[in-house]
Amino acid sequence: xxxxxxxxxxxxxxxxGLNHRHVGSLHAPDAxxxxxxxxxxxxxxxxxxxIWVVPSAQITASSPSEKGPLFEPSNAKVYxxxxxxxxxxxxxxx
Amino acid sequence: MPSLPDxxxxxxxxxxxxxxxxxxxxxxxxxxxxxxxxxxxxxLRIGDSALVLGHRVSEWCGHSPALEEDIALANxxxxxxxxxxxxxxxxxxxxxxxxxxxxxxxxRDAWDFRNLLIxxxxxxxxxHTLMRQFLFDxxxxxxxxxxxxxxxxxxxEIAAKAGKEVAYHLERSSDLVVRLGxxxxxxxxxxxxxxxxxxxxxxxxFLGDDKDAQMAARGIAPDPASLRAGWDATxxxxxxxxxxxxxxxxxxxxxxxxxxxxxxxxxxLAEMQFLQRAYPGASW
Amino acid sequence: MYxxxxxxxxxxxxxxxxxxxxxxxxxxxxxxxxxPKEWMPEGYRKTLVRQIGQHxxxxxxxxxxxxxxxxxxxxxxxxxILLAKVQDEAGHGLYLYSxxxxxxxxxxxxxxxxxxxxxxxxxIFNYPTLTWADMGAVGWLVDGAAIMNQVPxxxxxxxxxxxxxxxxxxxESFHQRQGYAVMMKLAQGTPAQKRMAQDALxxxxxxxxxxxxxxxxxxxxxxxxxxxxxKINTNDELRQKFVDQTxxxxxxxxxxxxxxxxxxxxxxxxxxxxxxxxxxxxxxxAGNGPCNKDRLGARVKAWEDGAWFREGLMAHAExxxxxxxxxxx
Numbered sequence: 001x002x003x004x005x006x007x008x009x010x011x012x013x014x015x016x017g018l019n020h021r022h023v024g025s026l027h028a029p030d031a032x033x034x035x036x037x038x039x040x041x042x043x044x045x046x047x048x049x050x051i052w053v054v055p056s057a058q059i060t061a062s063s064p065s066e067k068g069p070l071f072e073p074s075n076a077k078v079y080x081x082x083x084x085x086x087x088x089x090x091x092x093x094x
Numbered sequence: 095m096p097s098l099p100d101x102x103x104x105x106x107x108x109x110x111x112x113x114x115x116x117x118x119x120x121x122x123x124x125x126x127x128x129x130x131x132x133x134x135x136x137x138l139r140i141g142d143s144a145l146v147l148g149h150r151v152s153e154w155c156g157h158s159p160a161l162e163e164d165i166a167l168a169n170x171x172x173x174x175x176x177x178x179x180x181x182x183x184x185x186x187x188x189x190x191x192x193x194x195x196x197x198x199x200x201x202r203d204a205w206d207f208r209n210l211l212i213x214x215x216x217x218x219x220x221x222h223t224l225m226r227q228f229l230f231d232x233x234x235x236x237x238x239x240x241x242x243x244x245x246x247x248x249x250x251e252i253a254a255k256a257g258k259e260v261a262y263h264l265e266r267s268s269d270l271v272v273r274l275g276x277x278x279x280x281x282x283x284x285x286x287x288x289x290x291x292x293x294x295x296x297x298x299x300f301l302g303d304d305k306d307a308q309m310a311a312r313g314i315a316p317d318p319a320s321l322r323a324g325w326d327a328t329x330x331x332x333x334x335x336x337x338x339x340x341x342x343x344x345x346x347x348x349x350x351x352x353x354x355x356x357x358x359x360x361x362x363l364a365e366m367q368f369l370q371r372a373y374p375g376a377s378w
Numbered sequence: 379m380y381x382x383x384x385x386x387x388x389x390x391x392x393x394x395x396x397x398x399x400x401x402x403x404x405x406x407x408x409x410x411x412x413x414p415k416e417w418m419p420e421g422y423r424k425t426l427v428r429q430i431g432q433h434x435x436x437x438x439x440x441x442x443x444x445x446x447x448x449x450x451x452x453x454x455x456x457x458x459i460l461l462a463k464v465q466d467e468a469g470h471g472l473y474l475y476s477x478x479x480x481x482x483x484x485x486x487x488x489x490x491x492x493x494x495x496x497x498x499x500x501x502i503f504n505y506p507t508l509t510w511a512d513m514g515a516v517g518w519l520v521d522g523a524a525i526m527n528q529v530p531x532x533x534x535x536x537x538x539x540x541x542x543x544x545x546x547x548x549x550e551s552f553h554q555r556q557g558y559a560v561m562m563k564l565a566q567g568t569p570a571q572k573r574m575a576q577d578a579l580x581x582x583x584x585x586x587x588x589x590x591x592x593x594x595x596x597x598x599x600x601x602x603x604x605x606x607x608x609k610i611n612t613n614d615e616l617r618q619k620f621v622d623q624t625x626x627x628x629x630x631x632x633x634x635x636x637x638x639x640x641x642x643x644x645x646x647x648x649x650x651x652x653x654x655x656x657x658x659x660x661x662x663x664a665g666n667g668p669c670n671k672d673r674l675g676a677r678v679k680a681w682e683d684g685a686w687f688r689e690g691l692m693a694h695a696e697x698x699x700x701x702x703x704x705x706x707x
Contacts, residue, residue, distance in 0.1 A: 003692050004486045005160070007479060024545070025476040026162055027485065029273075029695035036266060040166035041469060044462075045549070061415060145454075152448050152457070155464050156441035157676065159684020161472045164441075168465035175458045182454075196453045220687050273694040274687070281690025362449075369452035369510055376568050378452040378510070378560075 007056040008034040010041075012048035020052050028053075132305040133246075134189045135208060136315050138198070139351050140237070141181030142209035145199055147230060148174030149362055150217055159220055166266065170227070173259040180252045187248075200370040204359045211350040212295035214359045218288065221274055221281065225288035228267035232328040233299045233321060235264045240316030249314060268332045275336025286338050297346025299325070380436035380500045380524055381429040382591040382663070384609075386421065386602035406607050411537040414480040422606055423481050426536055428497070429608060430478040431488045435499035437471035439492075439673050443507040444516055452510060459556050460513060466553065470546045477538040493678045501659060502589050504667030511564050511571075511578035517557015519579075519586040519624065525550055526620050527590070530610035539608070558627065565631040572632075579628065580636045584654040590617040592656055621649050 005027040011020035023042050028034035034053040042048070078084050087094050151171040158164035182195035212230060217223045238260055241253035274281040302310075302318040310317040333340055349355065369378065392400065399419055405412070412418055441464050448464065451457035475485040491497040502520055507513065528550065532543045564575035590613040594600040603609035621640075628635050637652045661667065 003689070004484055005688065005692060007476075024473055024542075025479070026472060027160065028162065029691040030698065032269070033273075033691070033695075036269070037162040037166065039262075040169050041162060041472060044165075044169070044465070044469065149449060152461055155448055155461060156438070156445035156468070157680040159680065159687040161438070161468050161475070163684075163687075164468045165465055165472070168461055168468070172458055172461055172465075175454055175461070179454050179458075196455075199454055200452070220684060270691075274690045276697065277690030277692075277694040278686070280686045281693070284686065365449050368450050373568065373570060376452075376571055378456055378563055378567075 005029050008038075008053045009056050009059060010034075010038045011052040011054070012038070012042055013050040014048055015046075020050065023047075025056060031055075129308075130188055130190070132308040133314060134185055135305050136309050137181055137185035137188060137249075138206075138208040139210075140241075141178050141185055141195075141198070142207050143213045143230075143234075144174045144181060145178040146207070146209040146359070146362060147213040147227075148172075148178060149366060150213065150215075151223070151227070153217055154220075154223065163220075167223075170263050170266075173256075173263065177252070177256045177259070180256070184248055184252065196370075200367045204355050204363055205353040207350075207355060207359060207363075208353060209350055209355075209359075210295070210298050211347055211356055212292060212298065214350075214356055214362060215292065215295060216358060218291075219284060221284040222288040222291065224267055224270050224274070225285060226292055227263065228271045228332065229292055229296050229329075231260060231264040231267050232325050232332075233296075234260050235328075236321040236324040237316065239324075240321065244315060245313035264328075268328070271332055271338075272336045275333070275338045282337065285336065289333070289338055290341055293341040293343065294345050294347050297344060298348045298350060301346065301348055301351075303351070380440075380527070380589075381432040382498070382500060382589070384425065384429045384432060384599070384603065386425045386599040386606075389598045389602035389605070403605065406535045406605075410535075411540060412535050413537045421602070422608075425603060425606070426539065426608055427478055427481050427483050429603075430474055430481075430539055430542075431483070431491070431497055432499060434471045434474035434478060434488065435492045435497060436503065437467045437474060439499040439503045439677060440520075441467045441471075442673050442676055443503055443505070443669070444513060446507050447510065447513050450510070451513075456560070463517070463553055463556060466549050469549070470542075473542040473545055474539075477536075477542040480538045489681060493674070493681060495665070495674070498663065499673075500589060501662045501667065502585050503673055504662050504669045505581070505585050506668050508581075509574050509578060511561070511574040512582070514557050514560030514564060514575065515578035515582040517553055517555075518561050518627070519557075519582050520589070521550065521553040521557055522624060523586050523589045523616075523620050525554060526616050526623075527611075533607070533610065535607035561631055561633075565633060575631070576633050579633050583636050584658075587617055587620070587651075587654045588656075588659045588662075590614075590620070592659070618648050621651050625649055 006029075007025055008028055008031075009025050010023050012023050013020045026034065026037050026041055028037045031053055035051055038051045038053055043051070074080075148171045151167055151174065154167050155164065155171070158167055178199065179195045182198045186193040186195060186198055210230075212226060215226060218226075235257070238253045238257040241249055242257055244250040244253065271285065275285045276282070300318045300322045306315070306318050309315040310320075329340060369376075390399070392403075395403065398417065402412075402417065402419060402422075412422075444460060444467075445464050448457060448461050451460050475488060478488060479485060488497065492499070502523075507516065525547070528543055528547050532540055532547055534540045534543065561575055561578075564571040592613065594613045600609060600612065604612075625635060625640065640649055640651045642648075643650045662670070665671075
């Protein structure tokens with residue numbers, strides 16, 4: 001078997017100025033072709049205005065087994081959410 | 095078999111040249127100035143090229159060397175089919191006989207087709223298809239730039255829309271030609287072979303006739319010869335980077351724009367028009 | 379379905395499970411998604427590779443029977459719609475291969491297994507598309523059957539598979555409708571067109587029912603896959619649902635479902651219908667369907683003929699990277 005085209009992760013920013021969002025992966029020999037392929041594969045229905053591609057091998061992910069220590073502490077900090085605070089109705093919208 | 099002696103005449107080429115000098119080409123039968131007819135013909139030339147090339151490219155669907163390419167090539171075919179609908183739709187409107195784009199695509203025989211011969215060339219290997227696409231895209235891009243400045247607003251509008259699509263086609267086909275020319279020995283060899291085989295079908299893009307002259311004079315479409323400089327520049331740049339040799343010969347097959355095609359077109363139409371022909375008048 | 383007869387690895391009773399396996403099963407029971415680098419039982423991984431791979435293969439082999447009619451579509455619009463649809467199938471194959479790749483198998487490896495006949499694809503794509511009406515029947519019945527299975531799979535336990543299914547279902551919704559639109563046009567057309575439509579329904583009805591696979595109510599493989607939430611419904615449930623949904627659609631078209639025993643059963647709130655010929659199904663699965671050799675042959679040819687192209691592009695990318703590195707020194 002000959003050498004396989006590397007795998008790329010594709011991120012697309014949609015029409016409304018939101019952050020780039022991971023949409024999927026594809027194969028391409030290099031970054032430039034990955035961009036072109038992403039245009040053809042992932043924006044067939046007018047989904048995007050900007051594309052990022054990253055070699056899949058370059059993604060560093062948080063370790064799933066540390067999910068507890070990484071994310072659970074923030075559960076306790078409910079004061080970060082606006083609904084934590086009771087504001088009297090007569091103050092109006094805040 | 096009156097042709098046999100010629101085959102054994104050693105200086106046949108010289109004799110032919112001698113004949114040609116003594117008798118210049120048959121003068122073309124002068125055409126009356128038919129205004130709309132030349133416009134109609136011009137729209138058929140553009141629309142039929144998109145139709146026939148789109149058909150050829152669509153033959154790859156499901157058979158390409160990689161999924162990403164399969165999807166990309168289908169996008170090119172879809173663009174070309176969409177452009178066909180616009181150009182042939184306008185042709186029907188200009189003709190004024192009530193023919194729709196579908197009528198024109200599905201109910202004309204080969205001699206009424208006006209596409210460039212290069213569009214009907216068989217796909218060959220994937221490199222051959224990409225080289226054909228590149229040569230065509232480089233011309234198509236120049237043509238649409240010219241048409242976007244057309245004195246006819248309908249033409250200008252279609253050309254502006256198609257121009258964006260084709261700019262991307264050209265970007266993609268140029269890129270692939272460069273990569274494959276540079277890639278391996280085999281990919282280089284295949285791309286050079288494709289270029290050599292297709293080269294005699296490129297010159298037709300720039301040959302004008304009296305209809306082209308009328309269109310240019312009225313500012314509706316650019317003179318075909320005027321597209322050559324831009325095309326040449328694109329080719330020099332891309333093929334140079336691809337380390338491919340531009341063939342020296344300037345021989346050009348011609349006839350497509352006048353309805354004289356290669357044998358391939360008949361088979362394309364037999365396939366494409368089958369349902370419309372087998373079930374006349376049915377609606378799909 | 380697109381993944382038929384997928385064998386699950388070793389169903390275990392709870393008391394046989396290790397604590398890790400119990401914790402894993404509990405996560406699935408809670409509706410949590412399993413993500414690529416997380417621990418998973420080897421059987422879960424293997425079953426998923428098999429199922430997602432088979433599903434992906436079905437998408438790309440499934441391009442062929444419809445691709446067969448792209449060059450013969452009767453109008454420019456139909457041609458564009460059909461091409462866009464078959465292109466979507468290539469995209470769906472791509473999404474699914476990507477999902478499988480998160481499980482440690484490469485796309486090229488999966489392709490090689492398909493080409494060597496070591497992995498299967500759905501039986502349905504081994505039937506020929508003989509007339510234009512088959513484009514209608516495939517969209518209406520085959521995509522209809524597929525959607526029946528894919529909609530619940532959006533909730534499958536494996537994250538990447540679930541996300542691929544969500545994307546696919548979003549795109550797929552136009553496929554079945556375009557198929558039905560083709561059928562409507564024919565059913566309302568000339569007598570010859572109507573005959574063509576009926577003929578397509580006659581040929582595709584039972585193969586469509588076979589897509590769900592034989593009854594699996596007693597299958598341990600299915601039970602394990604359902605426990606892992608990589609299979610959501612039994613084959614019989616989905617088949618029943620498909621029949622109940624399709625019969626009124628056929629009636630609307632004025633077409634007859636080719637089953638003399640088909641009738642509404644008030645008591646069960648569904649149709650009674652005839653089983654397909656399962657011996658035919660096993661013949662097709664074994665490689666003896668009308669088109670098995672052609673379909674696989676076309677895939678192998680595309681792959682082999684394209685090798686120089688894939689290698690050429692890879693070689694260029696490596697040379698260009700080397701040149702850039704040298705220039706930067």
